[in-house]
Amino acid sequence: MAPNLREIVKKRIMSDMVQAAAPGKWKIMVVDPSALKILKTACKMEDIIDEKVTVVEDIFNKSRQPYPTQDAIYFISPNNEAVSAFIDDFKAKPMYARAHVYCTAGLPDRLLQSIKRSPALQYTKTLTELNVDFLAVEPQVFTFDAPNKFFAFFNPPSAAHLNYEIEVIAKRLTSVLVTLGEYPFIRFYDPDGRRETLSAKLGLAIQKEMDEYCRIESDFPPQSPYPRAILIVTDRTLDVMAPLLHEFTYQAMIYDLLTLDGNQYTYKSDEGVQKVMLDESDAIWTQIRHQHFADASNHILDSFKTFLENNKAAASSVRDQQSGNRPKGLDSLKEMQDTISALPQFQELKKQFAVHINICRECQSAFEEGKYSDIGAIEQDLATGESADGKHLKDMMVALVPLLDNTSVLNADKLRLLALYIIAQEGIQDDARRRLLEHARLSAEESQGITNLSILGVRLSSRMQKTREQKGRYTYWGHKLEKKGKKRRDDDMPYDLSRYIPIHKYILEDQVENCVDVAIFPWIKEPPPSDIGPAKATWARAGGVPAPGNTASNSASLRTTKPSWAQRRVTASGSDTASVASTSSGSSSITRGRDEDLRRNGPRVILFILGGITYSEMRAAYEVMRKSQREVIVGSTAIMTPSEFVDDIKWLDKGAVPSMASRTQPRKPAYGEDRSSSKVGGGSRPQVGEVGKAVPQAERVSPSSSPRTARMVKPPPRSAGGFSMFKR
Template identity: 40%
Template sequence: MYVDFLVKESSVFTVDPVSSYISLYGTDHFSKPDQTLRLIAKQLLSVCATLGEDPIIRYQVTENDDPDDHRPRAPPATRQLANILQNEIDDFCRLNRNFPPPRNPPQPRATLLIVDRSLDVNAPILHEFTYQAMINDLLPVEDTENGTGIKYSYSFNQADGSIGEKEVILDEDDEVYKSIRHLHIADCTDRLIEEFNKFLEENKTAVQSGDRSGPPKDSAKSLKDMKEMLGNLPQFQDMKAKYSAHLSIAQECLSIFEKHKLNSVGNLEQNIATGETPDGETPKTIVLDMVPLLDDPYVSPADKARLLMLYIISKENGIFEDDKHKLLEHAKLKGEFRDAVNNLNLLGVQITKQRRKAGEKSSRKRKDRKRQQDETPYELSRYIPQLKKVMDAQLSNTLEASQFAFTRQSDMDPADDGGVPSSNPGIPQSGVSLRTTKPTWSKKSTAVPGGGGQSRASGAKLIVFVLGSLSYSEIRSVYEVADMYNRDVYIGTTDIMRPTKFVEETGQLRLKTPTIKSLIPAYVPPSPPPTSSKVSSLLPHMPHMNNNSSSHLSLSNLSIRSGSGSNPTPESNKNVDDKADKKKKKGLKKLFG
């Protein structure tokens, strides 16, 4: 099987090396500019081969110019990777004449979009308040050994009043987790009660026969009811354990939410990232609201760094150097968190600007922002990842070719991809602004009810690859877009980063790229069989050998050499083999007449 990637979820995969964020965006990448990209391309070829796709490859067109860095720069990584991958796929197709395999019914070619982290620097920094994202952001979780889930240990009250410890694994084998992982935390408890009542209905007879505490209840109306009913279901230990675990996890997330003042932090982050308040007004007190949070000891250093980074990102022309220094002093950031703020320019963000001279006019353009309140009902979840807008534009055939180029001009020709009709689907009729255009997926009605887990064969697949890192909000967006368009959509990266890790690694971008061992161990050839005295002792008894000369025993293709003196010459070996063959033929002749 040609599988050189790791499947994290049903629609999510990762490739090596996990150090590529630092190696691609850091200052150390000039020494070996395309070594990482060639490794990634080989693994993306494996993804395409597994899916049976020779995809149309498009890549984000990026301006890779840093005004503070005057060294010669390689072409943008997205273009390099796209071209290397195109060559790999072309070679693979030449060697495999039957690739891609025929499909019945026929299906159009997939599209593979390659983007880098500069597309959206906000997404990996923002607090995300959906269940899966909160768990990975706020709780001390660890990846499972196979990399397809996470482990979390929590405390709970036992029947005898003591405190117990339990470890739970959250992955796609947990149907309860799958049903709530992309929900806003405010909806999780309602969904848990809803799923629990559905379970009760499906197992009504067994539940009623096992409830000895009084008249059986038909359903849980609250978390309190749910806890009481879980205690009376000893015959459903696995299901009881799952619901109990998710109740504990959700409550722990909400506890941290309150303790670290994430309501205030999250609301300010949303105002900064979206450029508007929940009422749709332009926020005018960002700094006044931010300084008390930077001074607050209950706000963690990582959260303070995230606030400052978002603020600088929102100022497209940067902030004044002295203002940056004052904000850093308020936050009292040290080490990697302080360096992360100063390293934003390596992700294409302008950090500082010069003060204008007297009489000089500002060149700043007024941003045209459009409200998105109808699509984001929660004030703390108003920001829509830019990648979601890109996927929406691709699936609706409106992705601007000047922003996402093709590796082949021929792939721009009109083709029926099973999506929204267009007079020329390959070349968009109108561009999509990644900053101001309202996404259109909320208007789509192509999803089949209840078809979230079914194969989406109504159109071409979409494969998205993010160079460097991927956030949980972007993962959630993939599932949402796939459901809205009734398509197979997959997303991959070199590393799925939790926000704190993203900030820490951004702080390391000016350091030497760390050497990280591959998950796949290097091939070690088997050692030759040991030469033992037993083998040597048998040699004198061989009919064609003696003790005084070097000897050679040929058993099919296995050779064992022994004896003293110099190694036998090819001629002597040939003579010995010829004698052995003659004896063998002579013996066969006697045996068979």
């Protein structure tokens, strides 16, 4: 099977750095915070330690212990601070025997000259650029973990500052493309055709950086039997609805309603407070993260039911503990939790399921407490322009005002509703906006957030002139017209509260079929037809393998009272759409043959969204990839949660969020945390010493004295019954 993005980055770090530096000998690794984050995202610390790395240390820790007989791997960012700290390690008494320096990205000439003029040069045996200046957070998703760039792009202090920030992002995207071995054809969002949009400026900057890299590195791009990739550049203004909507697929719902520290989830178990990572090492997580929450919950229940059916010892243990004729754990997550407690001998099982049982129960509580059945129904009507049964909307304000008046509804949710209403109405009367704000009783900063939507191109007032962007194909209403008289899409989410399809999904679907509107997404250098295939190419729909069976359909007996959020939609023919649930929102895994590379089916498609990507858009990329059997990679400056987007628009006119303590917190804090904790992805420096593992001194050996030639590289309404999967 062809490696995915995470695997490519891991191989580059392990093969080209960890294993290449002083092979077979004990060594130290020295990192800065940015490099450590890249390292921990791509690799397990156990992988590093297995290659005879005795400890991982923070380069800014002045009290580090010297190891003058051992080599050191420096994995650092190519900036003034990290390079200066590296030089300082060899100014007086050298900290290490030799230095193998690996920069996350291209090293500027001035910093290279600083190293050459310093005492550190004689100890530097390797100096290499890895081009991994990004986080491969998922197999098909990368990010620059730079949420504050939102302000730099959408309200920059000056044109010069904007140009600088665009250049920085272009260089980092070049790292991604070099790591992938791609010299792509680039197209960008430019509906006016003036090349003045942020997307246009970034696209042109990327082309310049890639051309320069290819000029310096004559052997790039490497030879490949596959066509050149296609890079699509857009920005957050293309779809402002997506980060405002409540998304009820598993991953998105967790990050919206709960508080996580990055991808670390904290909960309380019988053994005390537990902290676990929701990542690729969790098999259940990778299977259900893109499923609708109802289907994900049923998947957990069905998996446990299967375990009991196939393990007689476990089933017998449960019967003995509960004195029943049959094992529990089959009808609700609460009973499943009790059943697991009766299986002390199955510790691994408890670890696998306990995390997701707790998550499901916390999300259930937050959903019911937050009135998200009512809120979500109105949000979906506003976002899609029609009711759940496909009828034309009449006076949405009648449904909106009671929620704005309700004091139990969070102000952040009221702001999201108001913003969606204004976008859906394509602007409202100024007096109407003032009256709605009075009903909502928002703070001055929250009310300013509504006004600041205009900075993102939202038409606030019905008196404002409509722009061309509101009439184009890739707009909120562009596909509504196409749906009239047509049957529902096979991959439509079969739930009333999950009807909205992100605009970026339409763009990806059109690109794999080679029918993106060139007037809206022009090429910088138009590729020859042989490189991108014919329009509506047959291979874009060929070879698709259905996703695994829908777990919900296998557990219909679990469904008793159905709140509106978990009510399935009905097709025009009157049939239930349950059969497509797993296709639209199921496992994120992509069905491939053992040696299959999806690039055989057409060029790799890379989508970059400047200003933040939502979890719904990440999910959409996997769905397009699964259905089309084409490789799709998406990335952004940061992954954006709804609460972060709300904070960003509240302070957009000021140019920054005043402090991390001002960040809006979800209704349900993580166990043991307080609501004043910093936002996900906050800026505190990692404690590097906590992630390393020291090898006993007796096991350490001195490195060989044979030198290694230095390599200098030229830089380049709510139901009382709760969720449908729970019996009361």
